[in-house]
Amino acid sequence: MALLASTVHAERRERARELGARYDFAEGPLRLYLAVVDAQERAFERALADGPGAEEIAAYAVRVALPGVMEAAVAAGTETLREAVLLRFAEGDLEGIVEAWLRGEQQGGTDTFLARAAAAPVLEALPEVAAALRSAESDDRRCPRCGGLPQLAFFPDTGEALLTGQRTLVCSRCAGEWVLSRMTCASCGETAGAKMPILSDVDHFPHVRIDACEICRRYLLTIDLRKDPRAVPLVDELVALPLDLAAAERGYSKISRNLMGF
Numbered sequence: 001m002a003l004l005a006s007t008v009h010a011e012r013r014e015r016a017r018e019l020g021a022r023y024d025f026a027e028g029p030l031r032l033y034l035a036v037v038d039a040q041e042r043a044f045e046r047a048l049a050d051g052p053g054a055e056e057i058a059a060y061a062v063r064v065a066l067p068g069v070m071e072a073a074v075a076a077g078t079e080t081l082r083e084a085v086l087l088r089f090a091e092g093d094l095e096g097i098v099e100a101w102l103r104g105e106q107q108g109g110t111d112t113f114l115a116r117a118a119a120a121p122v123l124e125a126l127p128e129v130a131a132a133l134r135s136a137e138s139d140d141r142r143c144p145r146c147g148g149l150p151q152l153a154f155f156p157d158t159g160e161a162l163l164t165g166q167r168t169l170v171c172s173r174c175a176g177e178w179v180l181s182r183m184t185c186a187s188c189g190e191t192a193g194a195k196m197p198i199l200s201d202v203d204h205f206p207h208v209r210i211d212a213c214e215i216c217r218r219y220l221l222t223i224d225l226r227k228d229p230r231a232v233p234l235v236d237e238l239v240a241l242p243l244d245l246a247a248a249e250r251g252y253s254k255i256s257r258n259l260m261g262f
């Protein structure tokens, strides 16, 4: 298990460095991400070792994960983020911020960033704790483990040209994965293909596309590992900012904003 943990975070780190060299515009967010992923790796491993219960998860994330996340944000974040984080550190209700994020409530950018960066690795390490967040009413567009919204979709690299892997969604809360038909809107469940435009920028992002929906005006990014087997979906999704801007210009909003708020 510990071996698996370090592999996941090492892959994310390596991919972030690779993409930083490829995309100039992503240098700043990736520098912050690289600092945060170190803190998340430590939180993940601590959570595996400590095994906190679901009822204490916000307090645990604040105590064990948040200090490292705040340090990372102060060291590698923008001036604006740094100032906002220092203010939260001095007077914020940190546990309340994490609890609100766990309940899926809308919060300001800094609070969402801090809560998510700190709590997500704990949920990722402890699936049974994530499962305690799931509410009774759920559907196939929500994470079967925790009930969270999808962050992105990906097509796995099956290693065989003629064999298409199933579209897989990744949870924005616990990083759990589940399969949803590619012909179903991941937000509203629409199934008419004509209502679900696909937008892309094949020159700059040959392996990433926008899957949008004209019915609910939502979209998510889909990472195609068949076109870039080295992609790490959670990391590649962070750097496709030009695609997010293109979607916003057309009036679509993302089902779930990513860690960096895009």
Ligand SMILES: [Zn+2]
Pocket (backbone or CB within 6 Å): 130, 143, 144, 145, 146, 147, 148, 171, 172, 173, 174, 175, 176
């Ligand atoms: Zn989940």
Ligand SMILES: [Zn+2]
Pocket (backbone or CB within 6 Å): 185, 186, 187, 188, 189, 190, 213, 214, 215, 216, 217, 218
């Ligand atoms: Zn829809």
